[in-house]
Amino acid sequence: MGEAQKGLLSVVEKLKGTTEQEVRIVLLGLDNAGKTTLLKSLASEDVNTITPTQGFNIKSVASHGMKLNVWDIGGQRKIRAFWKKYLENTDLLIYVIDSADKKRFEETGLELSELIDEENLKGVPVLIFANKQDLATASPASEIAEGLNLHTYRDREWQIQACSAVSGEGVQDGMNWICNNIANRKKK
Amino acid sequence: MAEDDSEWVLESIVGFLGSPEWVIPVTDFMENKCTVFDDEEENKLSYTEIHQQYKNLVEKLLENYMQEVGINEQQFLYACTSPFAKSKTLQIVFQPVLATDDFQMFRSLMVQKNMELQLQALRVMKERNGELPECLTHGADVMTELQQQEMKILHQVLQKSKEEYEEEMSFRMLLDEENGSTSSSSSDKPFREKQASTSSQQDSTAKELPESEQDQLQQRATYLRQQRDRLHALKKEQQKSSYNSPPEEAPSSPTEISAEEKKRLQKRKHLAEKLKEEVIKK
Known part of the structure; x- marks a missing residue:
């Protein structure tokens, strides 16, 4: 972590007295994909009063002896230009897709591939949440994976996880993958 | 060698963090920029921009000082991670430095500053008018x-x-x-x-x-x-x-x-x- 940061501030980073391992996770995806709902679901908070995010939300979740700092940044088109500013020192990317919004599969695929090409996300593992599986019209995760050409990703670990942020189903499975993945990386 | 120096280095840095050369620009920055920081749960995009400016400011101030006194980064790190530096009082002194790396800490400092200014404004109004407007x-x-x-x-x-x-x-x-x-x-x-x-x-x-x-x-x-x-x-x-x-x-x-x-x-x-x-x- 933090190797990318140079100079004095990288020294400051080492000053933090925490023994706990901190992990920076960025949560992205189109508007209305369910990023904030997922974030709140991760933090075991109420998911019924969520409005479209105009800025960003941060939650710290303790899991597997690690402190996961999850940054959820608004997905509206005009905010997407700001995503880049949040990618530095990221340990893991979570990308959320509305599995029932077939009309925007192409758009979400484009945004994802742009992120994958970002220098700051080079080699950063990506977890894709195929969200809203509670809806009858949701596409299965396997279909979405195919549409996104995930199998062509050779430079990083990736995983697609079907979930419903509203019911919480599948969310923990995704988190387990994240923790295992990061624990493995740190060992190496 | 660095460890032997750690005591005076730490002392020197703590002294700097209490000096006007540090306090004035940092306080100025916070007072000027804190007004957009409210206690809403959601963060505004502008916070990130301000945090970046803050990082630049702190980095510049610290670097200038260290250059002036002749402390290198290694010494700085040793000094600041020594047991002395971990005391509660010093941790508070270091808070504005640590806030460069910790957005949440930075945000809470800014929100606090904003509240202080607002309370100050209220007090001034009270003094001037005898009482607050309805x-x-x-x-x-x-x-x-x-x-x-x-x-x-x-x-x-x-x-x-x-x-x-x-x-x-x-x-x-x-x-x-x-x-x-x-x-x-x-x-x-x-x-x-x-x-x-x-x-x-x-x-x-x-x-x-x-x-x-x-x-x-x-x-x-x-x-x-x-x-x-x-x-x-x-x-x-x-x-x-x-x-x-x-x-x-x-x-x-x-x-x-x-x-x-x-x-x-x-x-x-x-x-x-x-x-x-x-x-x-x-």
């Missing part, structure tokens, strides 16, 4: 107070017109009684003549009364207007002191700004209350 103490805010004042004026005007109307009606009835015997279809002309001739004395007093009332009303209206202007000026001043760079300028319409103002005032009040609570608790 809007900052009880539930009502400036706009409703103004509306109340306007309603008062309206009531007075209505009452006055009602009085005049009743006066005239009673006068007519009087006339009708007098004229009742002559003819039921008395035209306007004789009526007017009668009015002028029979009650010249009464008429003069009737005219004078509304006039004096009108005078009073006018005085009242100007007084109220002055009051309102003062309130506006106060509000502006308060805005200036706590909102150095107001995000929205030049109101597009008066109704819009009033709603916004209301919201802001309410928020401010809420913040102040919260802070007070916290302070008292402590």
